[in-house]
Amino acid sequence: MHQIEADFILPELTPEGERWVATRGGYRLTSHFQPIFSLSHRRAVGHEALLRATNAGGQAVPPVEVLSSHQNFDELVQVDRLCRWLHASNFFRQQRRLDHWLFLNIHPAVFAQGPGRGTRAFMQQLMERLQTSPSQLVLEVTEDVISEDESFESAVAMAREMGCLLALDDFGAGHSNFDRVWRIRPEIVKLDRSVVQRAASEPSIARVVAQMVSLLHECGALVLTEGIETLDEAYLALESDVDFVQGYLFGRPAPELHGIDHYPSTIDAVWQRFDEQHEAGERRYQERIAPYMHAIGYAATLLKAGRSMDEACAGFLSLEWSELCYLLDEQGLQVGHNHTSPRYHSDVSARFAPLADASHARWAKRPYFRRALESFGQVQVTRPYLTVHGARLCVTVSVAFRCQDRTLVLGGDIAWERD
Secondary structure, eight states, X not given: OOHHHHHOOOOOOEEETXXXXXXXXXXXXXXXXXXXXXXXXXXXXXXXXXXXEEOTTSOEEOHHHHHTTOSSHHHHHHHHHHHHHHXXXXXXXXXXXXXXXXXXXXXXXXXXXGGGTTHXXXXXXXXXXXXXXXXXXXXXXXXXXOOOSHHXXXXXXXXXXXXXXXXXXXXXXXXXXXXXXXXXXXSEEEEOHHHHHXXXXXXXXXXXXXXXXXXXXXXXXXXXXXXXXXXXXXXXHHHTTOSEEOSTTTOOOBSSOOOTTOOOHHHHHHXXXXXXXXXXXXXXXXXXXXXXXXXXXXXXXXXXTTOOHHHHHHHHHTSTTXXXXXXXXXXXXXXXXXXXXXXXXXXXXXXXXXGSOOTTOBOTTSHHHHHHHHTTTSXXXXXXXEOTTSSSEEEEEEEEEEETTEEEEEEEEEEOSOO
């Protein structure tokens, strides 16, 4: 048994007014808390504990200076646990509700080596002294320094056995990858502020963020967007189906907890923006897509009447943003070649020439094919997606119909990223 495991005892904290403080290596340490909100619940569901420190002269010092002041790894373990003990003491002094999380940052090396250095005993002491449940504790581990060795896997397993939740921090910064998410299966993934900042100003990045959130949900993780400072960023989080938000827009770090039975007016402002944008966006979308839906439906009517593809699709292909039409059988096999518009020929790149001939292609997995069959006779519209004919987004309108005792699906692609 390592010495620190046998000897570790929760240190005594010093009362200062209504809060606890601690001293370590000439530093005075105390806690600040930043609220974490669920936009759907419209209230705070947790707080992240943040270290605040001053030196002997009373000047503020960054937390990293405190954590880097250790002489050896044993001292790092001690100071890391002192901070968590301090934060938990200040948190549970104020908050006794069981439906509220405390997010605790933990040094990745301390986390990984924890099983052999008394982490279980430390956590048990902490929970017994504060009379709390491990299910209220969310342990945050920085995403870009996850260890590849077995010690990290053991630490994850132990945290789960104790009943704590895990949060993967700073996802999207540096060399993020989903393999880490699959490996440790965190309950919560925190998107780095840099992701939000860029997505708020670039629509193409915003679409990627929404897909990232969807994939993280499929991995079994809730998603928290941190560092939100503007209403645009908050709206992006809501539009991307993020679960939780954190940032100056909703509450700055403070010694006192945000009242969890109250919510800031900014939450209503975000929802108001959503309502306005959704209504306006839906109106613009319907105005934009309606001519193409009518044209593809009319083209199907002409095909049923025995007209040729060239004649039937001429109206659709004459619309400004139409690219091509194609016919599929009930197995999704393409019948004949694509029928294209002049716009398509001006846009298509020679780099994608190997994909141009679709005469023997099968598109049975495409949403536009499946939905058309499921809603026979009704024109369907896809979300924007990447066309195989080039690195750009398109939308497909489609309709299923019967012609000469055959079930067919007529599809039409529309350029969605306008010049």
